[in-house]
Amino acid sequence: MKLNTTKVLLSALAALLFASSANAQQPGTNIALGRSVTYNAAPNYYAATMDRTATGQLTDGKYVSRLSADGIDHQSFWTQNGTVGWQYVNPVFITVDLGSAQSISGVSFSTAGGRAGVSWPIFIYVATSDDNKTWHGAGNLVEISRKNGAPPAEGYGTFHYVTHDLKTHGRYVNFAIANAPYIFTDEVEVYAGEKQWMNEPLTGETFSSLDGIKTLALESVSVMGARRRMAKDAAAVRAAVEEHLSAGLKSTFLAQLAQQEKTIDDFSKLPNDFKTILPLSETDRNIFAVYGQLLAAQGLKPLTVWKQHRYAWLPLLAKPVTDEKPQLHFSMLKNQFRSDALFLTNASASPQTVNLKLANAPQNAQPDWLKVDSVAWTDTYQADAVADALIPVDATNGVYSITVPAGMTRKVWFTVDSSKVPAGVTKSTFQVTSNDLNMQVPVDFDISSIAMKKPRISLGMWDYTNGNGMYGITPQNRKAAIALMRSHYVDSPWASGAALPMPGAAAFDAHNNLIGKLNFTNLDQWIARWPGAKHYFVFPNVGSSFAGTEMNTPAFAARVGSWAKALSAHMKELGLQPQQLGILLVDEPRKDAQDAIIAAWAKAINATAPQLTLFEDPVWARPDQTKIQDAITEIDILSPQLPIYYKAGKPVKDYYANLREQGKELWFYSCTGPIRTYDPQTYFRYQAWHTFALGGKGQGFWSFADTGNTASSFNEYAAGGVNFAPAFLDQTSAYDSVHWDAVREGMEDYEELAMLQDAINASKNETLKMQAQQVLNDAVQTIVGTWKDESDLYSWSAQKYDPPLGDAQLAKVRAMLEKLER
Numbered sequence: 001m002k003l004n005t006t007k008v009l010l011s012a013l014a015a016l017l018f019a020s021s022a023n024a025q026q027p028g029t030n031i032a033l034g035r036s037v038t039y040n041a042a043p044n045y046y047a048a049t050m051d052r053t054a055t056g057q058l059t060d061g062k063y064v065s066r067l068s069a070d071g072i073d074h075q076s077f078w079t080q081n082g083t084v085g086w087q088y089v090n091p092v093f094i095t096v097d098l099g100s101a102q103s104i105s106g107v108s109f110s111t112a113g114g115r116a117g118v119s120w121p122i123f124i125y126v127a128t129s130d131d132n133k134t135w136h137g138a139g140n141l142v143e144i145s146r147k148n149g150a151p152p153a154e155g156y157g158t159f160h161y162v163t164h165d166l167k168t169h170g171r172y173v174n175f176a177i178a179n180a181p182y183i184f185t186d187e188v189e190v191y192a193g194e195k196q197w198m199n200e201p202l203t204g205e206t207f208s209s210l211d212g213i214k215t216l217a218l219e220s221v222s223v224m225g226a227r228r229r230m231a232k233d234a235a236a237v238r239a240a241v242e243e244h245l246s247a248g249l250k251s252t253f254l255a256q257l258a259q260q261e262k263t264i265d266d267f268s269k270l271p272n273d274f275k276t277i278l279p280l281s282e283t284d285r286n287i288f289a290v291y292g293q294l295l296a297a298q299g300l301k302p303l304t305v306w307k308q309h310r311y312a313w314l315p316l317l318a319k320p321v322t323d324e325k326p327q328l329h330f331s332m333l334k335n336q337f338r339s340d341a342l343f344l345t346n347a348s349a350s351p352q353t354v355n356l357k358l359a360n361a362p363q364n365a366q367p368d369w370l371k372v373d374s375v376a377w378t379d380t381y382q383a384d385a386v387a388d389a390l391i392p393v394d395a396t397n398g399v400y401s402i403t404v405p406a407g408m409t410r411k412v413w414f415t416v417d418s419s420k421v422p423a424g425v426t427k428s429t430f431q432v433t434s435n436d437l438n439m440q441v442p443v444d445f446d447i448s449s450i451a452m453k454k455p456r457i458s459l460g461m462w463d464y465t466n467g468n469g470m471y472g473i474t475p476q477n478r479k480a481a482i483a484l485m486r487s488h489y490v491d492s493p494w495a496s497g498a499a500l501p502m503p504g505a506a507a508f509d510a511h512n513n514l515i516g517k518l519n520f521t522n523l524d525q526w527i528a529r530w531p532g533a534k535h536y537f538v539f540p541n542v543g544s545s546f547a548g549t550e551m552n553t554p555a556f557a558a559r560v561g562s563w564a565k566a567l568s569a570h571m572k573e574l575g576l577q578p579q580q581l582g583i584l585l586v587d588e589p590r591k592d593a594q595d596a597i598i599a600a601w602a603k604a605i606n607a608t609a610p611q612l613t614l615f616e617d618p619v620w621a622r623p624d625q626t627k628i629q630d631a632i633t634e635i636d637i638l639s640p641q642l643p644i645y646y647k648a649g650k651p652v653k654d655y656y657a658n659l660r661e662q663g664k665e666l667w668f669y670s671c672t673g674p675i676r677t678y679d680p681q682t683y684f685r686y687q688a689w690h691t692f693a694l695g696g697k698g699q700g701f702w703s704f705a706d707t708g709n710t711a712s713s714f715n716e717y718a719a720g721g722v723n724f725a726p727a728f729l730d731q732t733s734a735y736d737s738v739h740w741d742a743v744r745e746g747m748e749d750y751e752e753l754a755m756l757q758d759a760i761n762a763s764k765n766e767t768l769k770m771q772a773q774q775v776l777n778d779a780v781q782t783i784v785g786t787w788k789d790e791s792d793l794y795s796w797s798a799q800k801y802d803p804p805l806g807d808a809q810l811a812k813v814r815a816m817l818e819k820l821e822r
Contacts, residue, residue: 043085076115102170119182343411355401381719582637638659
């Protein structure tokens with residue numbers, strides 16, 4: 001395959017995309033019916049209920065039930081019998097054997113998406129072959145089928161990608177589907193064409209193997225994603241124009257949009273540093289400019305400064321909310337970071353530069369006490385654009401200059417470091433100016449005299465910053481990534497197993513004692529990158545053998561014990577405590593065989609080096625009912641996933657509470673995605689409140705480093721998997737985000753809750769103690785009580801939760817803390 005022909009291929013697809021529906025071929029017979037199907041990877045979605053051994057599952061003519069008797073879809077497509085699903089396989093190849101070479105006029109692919117992190121495919125490449133070796137491309141079904149309809153722009157739905165405009169032939173038909181993290185289908189169809197086509201040459205791209213199609217799919221998804229974004233933007237602006245404008249202006253604006261849509265498919269070659277920062281291109285910029293004109297036609301001034309809660313969902317095509325006075329308010333303890341936001345909407349056809357200058361700043365504030373960020377819009381793999389990435393804005397002579405593209409809303413994120421501001425109340429103003437605006441925005445700084453110490457709750461992010469890094473961590477961005485983590489209270493870094501020396505059989509004598517010293521170079525280098533950490537966690541991913549011995553033998557226990565003693569002794573040599581070294585033996589155990597390994601290793605380590613800390617994150621639905629309880633009771637830190645913990649109910653809650661009373665430390669963590677589309681408070685900030693309520697001492701999130709197998713968080717289109725990284729990483733840098741700041745706020749919230757509990761315990765005023773305890777209990781229960789066991793629990797755009805709720809409850813806690821500390 002010649003990769004430089006990709007542009008030609010994409011141009012051909014563009015021509016098909018906008019072809020007249022009048023030229024569409026009539027549907028032919030489904031010649032795939034009853035034919036065998038093969039996959040490049042076995043279906044692996046754990047909730048699927050289909051017979052995974054059935055080779056005709058997708059060609060049996062049976063579609064899953066869409067609606068119940070009441071006409072409402074009560075069950076997701078991917079949980080129903082007959083659906084085939086993949087998780088973290090990208091791309092998926094589905095090959096249909098028609099039995100003999102046949103002419104083909106079209107194909108269809110049935111799927112669903114729009115909730116629970118399931119997005120619509122970017123790329124469904126169709127190719128044919130006579131020998132299952134050499135393949136001839138027929139095009140990207142996602143684009144070819146668009147004239148026959150598109151999946152719902154918002155919300156859940158099922159959809160058939162279908163075309164009857166092909167003119168090809170072959171015995172084998174391959175569907176190459178690129179999507180992350182899930183791919184689902186219940187049926188594929190292939191439609192018969194005219195017999196004379198069998199004698200006509202195939203004109204599509206030729207591939208010597210399916211590997212060539214895989215390369216094309218992975219290289220094309222960014223282009224396809226960008227086109228999808230621009231097409232979605234144009235459709236959304238068109239819908240707004242149709243709804244809000246009279247006929248005269250409507251026709252003018254629709255003509256402008258139509259002109260821009262013609263240029264979408266000129267977007268066929270991307271720069272090496274392509275980022276999904278909106279607007280994506282000149283075409284996209286012009287589409288948003290139409291929306292700017294629409295806002296102006298609705299009576300908006302060229303620039304509107306407005307306010308909503310900093311964590312409230314902001315739609316890409318926003319219209320200012322003017323019922324709340326634009327102002328900023330910072331109420332905080334000493335030694336905290338807290339943020340607030342303003343919103344700038346450009347209702348014009350041209351970009352605007354907005355200048356902000358603070359007047360009457362707090363006296364004697366130290367340098368860098370205030371940080372200002374312009375929040376960049378980035379698109380996601382799921383085509384849900386989010387205002388999340390924090391791009392620092394440096395002041396020039398005290399002026400912060402921010403660009404607002406035409407028709408767009410810019411969120412401006414302000415963060416105060418109260419360790420650099422004297423206690424007290426200061427009334428300030430931001431002077432906001434542009435070509436068409438000059439206004440004052442009030443700013444209140446209320447800094448308490450009560451100082452917060454470093455949060456006592458621990459935070460680990462499975463960052464894997466040892467060696468050259470893993471996932472999105474590189475030697476070039478590692479220093480910045482560590483600094484960004486430490487600024488948000490990460491005190492328990494993670495390393496891969498490469499950080500620990502794992503000796504072979506030759507390292508032990510006949511009595512199973514270590515001979516000589518282990519090589520701790522990798523461990524020492526990593527620890528040196530994290531001076532002063534509370535824990536140093538390592539995931540060696542151990543198995544059933546060690547150094548030439550098998551578990552459940554005396555030699556195994558002796559050698560593991562000797563190794564563990566050497567680790568413990570080395571921590572002391574570094575001037576650290578042995579318990580600071582934590583070991584995750586097996587990640588997310590859910591099988592008896594895994595528990596057997598954990599128990600064998602844990603017993604051997606605890607028998608000889610009990611000072612070391614053993615960490616486990618079991619994902620058993622009922623850990624209280626597992627066969628090998630030693631895999632839990634021999635562990636020092638137990639960290640269940642928060643959703644699994646809640647779903648299990650009272651028996652598991654009581655089980656972990658009992659273990660905590662026995663001296664086990666309880667942590668909680670979350671590991672779902674794609675987090676970029678998650679509500680920052682529900683997923684990130686509030687987990688610390690849950691941890692406090694449940695007596696936990698630490699928390700974690702998978703993972704600071706996991707960018708979804710893409711080189712940059714700024715281009716999720718290229719992701720081969722789901723993005724979990726809350727901050728934005730690229731090859732050389734690390735950028736803060738709204739989501740990552742929500743983690744920091746949660747850490748500080750926990751400490752304020754704990755400080756109030758300390759003050760209650762220390763108070764001798766029984767009446768005040770009772771009042772304060774009630775305030776604390778009510779605040780925690782209010783936040784914890786928002787939990788719902790739903791598939792779209794974390795959806796940011798769904799706006800299921802009151803954004804100011806966390807601040808309101810924390811204000812009550814802080815007021816009572818102030819009262820007790822007087």
